[in-house]
Amino acid sequence: MGGVEEVGGRGGRNPVVSLWGHLKAVGTGLKYLIAVPRMTVKYPDEVIELPDGYRGMLIYHQDLCISCGLCATICPANAIKMYLPSGGGGGEGGGEKPETPPKRHPGIDYARCIFCGFCVDICPTGALEHSKVHDAAYERVEDMLYRPEEFAAGPPTVEFERPPKRLRPVMDERRGISYEPVG
Ligand code: SF4
Numbered sequence: 001m002g003g004v005e006e007v008g009g010r011g012g013r014n015p016v017v018s019l020w021g022h023l024k025a026v027g028t029g030l031k032y033l034i035a036v037p038r039m040t041v042k043y044p045d046e047v048i049e050l051p052d053g054y055r056g057m058l059i060y061h062q063d064l065c066i067s068c069g070l071c072a073t074i075c076p077a078n079a080i081k082m083y084l085p086s087g088g089g090g091g092e093g094g095g096e097k098p099e100t101p102p103k104r105h106p107g108i109d110y111a112r113c114i115f116c117g118f119c120v121d122i123c124p125t126g127a128l129e130h131s132k133v134h135d136a137a138y139e140r141v142e143d144m145l146y147r148p149e150e151f152a153a154g155p156p157t158v159e160f161e162r163p164p165k166r167l168r169p170v171m172d173e174r175r176g177i178s179y180e181p182v183g
């Protein structure tokens with residue numbers, strides 16, 4: 001296919017312009033390394049106290065769930081799927097057809113979730129809510145998938161080697177934002 005000209009491709013890049021861009025980037029990094037005030041905190045030695053309404057990992061109250069599937073339907077990231085009871089898997093059920101089909105319950109894939117909160121908003125029974133957990137780390141992407149039983153057990157507890165200093169963000173005329181110790 002002809003007629004398409006590469007714009008800004010690597011081949012046409014002026015090396016002087018490229019070097020200048022890199023030097024500017026390094027300069028910016030050095031400036032914020034040395035300059036105070038900084039707007040970041042020294043996680044995990046310091047953590048920010050999160051406000052109410054923060055959209056962290058989800059809490060699923062299975063006892064309130066009516067298996068309507070609205071959470072899975074509304075999810076824009078396809079992070080929630082409805083699962084048959086253990087052994088049934090997600091999506092299509094298999095095996096013999098019981099007289100009364102078993103209810104499905106939601107499971108979540110945190111590798112997909114964008115923490116938009118649509119599922120919480122649409123749930124008609126309040127079976128979903130946000131926690132403030134946002135800093136769980138996983139070694140394997142498969143571990144980010146929570147089937148209903150795991151989902152109902154709640155988000156993981158984040159462990160710190162030392163108790164972190166808790167900070168609250170406050171508005172600051174000069175810096176825009178600064179932090180004060182909590183408690
Ligand atoms: S918070 Fe948003 S992306 Fe995450 S599971 Fe709920 S609807 Fe899907």
Ligand code: SF4
Nearest residue numbers: 065066068069071123
């Ligand atoms: S968690 Fe809420 S929206 Fe999702 S299936 Fe259960 S009742 Fe329906």
